[in-house]
Amino acid sequence: MIKSNKKYRLGYTSGVFDLFHIGHLNILKKAKEECEYLIVAVSTDELVKSYKKKTPVIEFTERLAIVEAIKYVDKVIPQESRDKMAAYEKYKFDVIFVGDDWRGKPLWKKLEQDLSEKDSTVSYIPYTKKVSSTLLKEVLIKLNK
DSSP states (O other), rough: OOOOOEEEEHHHHHHOOTTHHHHHHHHHHHHHEEEEEEEEEOOOOHHHHHHHHOOOOOOHHHHHEEEEEEEEOSSEEEEEEOOOHHHHHHHHOOEEEEEEGGGOOOOHHHHHHHHHTTTOEEEOOOOOOOHHHHHHHHHHHHHHO
């Protein structure tokens, strides 16, 4: 049996992945460097509308296809709920990856505590500064005017 040099066996991350950019690629690449198998949950259009009150530029099926094509991703699933503990209960991941811009936020501090009780953890990936889907949308809107 081949011994892996990866820190974790099963990793999980989620996102909208609208207007896929280098920040998205960085988080997936860095996550895969730490785990043998990476599950990526892509938020459905309905979920995004429910909490962001706006529709993604790229529709769900196309965002799903883009993320599926990334070599660092082993499995892509729809994200229909933002409940990370429900995702843990379903997939039993060893680690959940998120950008370090979420570090210290109450929701993630609670998740760290809850996951530690399940022998799982949160790993914060360095946030890629100067790029975001929101920023890209703003630029596109300005160019379109």
